[in-house]
Amino acid sequence: MAVDAPEITAEQLRDQTLAWLRDNLPPGWMEAVDAGDDEKVSALRGELDYSEWCVRFGEAGYATPTWPKEDGAGLSLPPGQAKVVNEVLNRYRVPRPFNIIGIGMGGPTIITWGTDEQRRRLLRPLATNQEIWCQMFSEPGAGSDVAGLSTRAIRDGDEWIVNGQKVWTSGAHDSDLGILLARTDLDVPKHRGMTFFLCDMDDPGIDIRPIPQMNGDAEFNEVFFTDVRVPHERVLGQVGQGWAVAMTTLASERLMMGGLRAGLAFDDLLRLAQRHSRTKDPAITGSDLACNQRRAWERPEPEADINSFPDQVDRTVLEDEVD
Numbered sequence: 001m002a003v004d005a006p007e008i009t010a011e012q013l014r015d016q017t018l019a020w021l022r023d024n025l026p027p028g029w030m031e032a033v034d035a036g037d038d039e040k041v042s043a044l045r046g047e048l049d050y051s052e053w054c055v056r057f058g059e060a061g062y063a064t065p066t067w068p069k070e071d072g073a074g075l076s077l078p079p080g081q082a083k084v085v086n087e088v089l090n091r092y093r094v095p096r097p098f099n100i101i102g103i104g105m106g107g108p109t110i111i112t113w114g115t116d117e118q119r120r121r122l123l124r125p126l127a128t129n130q131e132i133w134c135q136m137f138s139e140p141g142a143g144s145d146v147a148g149l150s151t152r153a154i155r156d157g158d159e160w161i162v163n164g165q166k167v168w169t170s171g172a173h174d175s176d177l178g179i180l181l182a183r184t185d186l187d188v189p190k191h192r193g194m195t196f197f198l199c200d201m202d203d204p205g206i207d208i209r210p211i212p213q214m215n216g217d218a219e220f221n222e223v224f225f226t227d228v229r230v231p232h233e234r235v236l237g238q239v240g241q242g243w244a245v246a247m248t249t250l251a252s253e254r255l256m257m258g259g260l261r262a263g264l265a266f267d268d269l270l271r272l273a274q275r276h277s278r279t280k281d282p283a284i285t286g287s288d289l290a291c292n293q294r295r296a297w298e299r300p301e302p303e304a305d306i307n308s309f310p311d312q313v314d315r316t317v318l319e320d321e322v323d
C-alpha cells in the first residue's frame with residue numbers, strides 16, 4: 001500500500017502519490033505531461049501493458065482510494081483525502097480501469113450491503129480490473145419503472161432458479177459478473193418482492209444477444225435467463241431487500257455520472273484549447289457552463305468522488321423507502 005499513516009497530511013499524501021507514480025509509470029511520462037508533450041504521452045501510453053498496470057494500480061489502492069484497504073482494494077481514505085489523490089492522478093493523466101459499472105456502482109453497493117466474505121471476494125478484482133461487471137435492471141415491459149420487473153427467481157435449496165429477460169444491458173457480452181434484480185415474492189407490494197443477485201455471466205442458461213446500433217457497434221444487449229441457477233451466497237442484502245440495495249446502486253450511478261461529466265469533459269476541452277493556443281476562448285473563460293465545469297473540476301465536492309459513496313450512505317434511509 002502507498003499510504004500507511006492514518007493522520008497523513010494532504011501534502012504528505014500528495015508527495016507519496018507522486019513518488020508512487022514516479023516509481024511505476026513509464027520513465028519520462030510525468031516529465032512529458034509537465035512539458036505538455038501530448039505526442040510523447042500518447043506514445044508511452046501505447047507501450048504500457050494496460051492489464052498489468054491496472055493490477056498494480058488497483059493493488060496499490062489508487063484505483064479506489066476510499067475503499068477499505070483491509071479488503072485488498074483501497075486506501076481507506078476519507079473523501080477529502082481521496083480528492084488529493086485524484087488531483088494528482090488527473091494531473092498526470094494516469095490510465096484508469098475501464099470497469100465503470102463495477103467500480104462506480106458495484107463496489108459501493110458491495111461495501112454497503114455485502115458480507116465480509118463477499119467484500120473479500122469481490123472488491124479486489126473490481127479494483128484491479130480483473131472482473132468486469134454489468135447491470136441488469138431494465139426489462140422490455142417495465143420502461144423506467146425498476147420495480148415493475150417480471151424476471152422471477154424461485155428458491156430451490158441453496159440455489160435460486162432464474163427465468164426472464166433483461167434489455168439495454170451495457171457491456172454484458174464482455175462482462176464476468178452481472179448485477180441482477182429479480183422478483184422473489186409475488187404476494188407483497190412490488191418494492192418489497194425483489195431480491196438483488198450477483199450473477200456469473202457464464203452460467204448455463206444465460207443467452208446474451210447484442211443489439212446492433214446504427215453505427216455498426218453493439219454496446220447494448222438483451223440477456224435471457226432460462227432456468228439459470230444462482231447460488232444463494234450470491235444474494236446481496238437480504239431476500240426481499242432488493243429495492244433498498246438497488247437504490248444504493250442507482251445513487252452511486254448518479255454520483256459517478258455527475259463526476260465524469262463535470263470533470264473529464266472540461267479537462268479534455270482545456271487540453272484541446274492549450275494545444276491550439278485558444279485558452280482565451282470564451283468557451284474556456286466566459287460561459288457559465290465552462291465556469292461551472294472548471295469549478296467542479298478544480299474544486300470538486302467530496303461527494304462527487306465516485307468512490308466516496310459508501311461513506312455517505314445511510315442504510316436506514318434506504319430501508320425506510322420500502323416501508
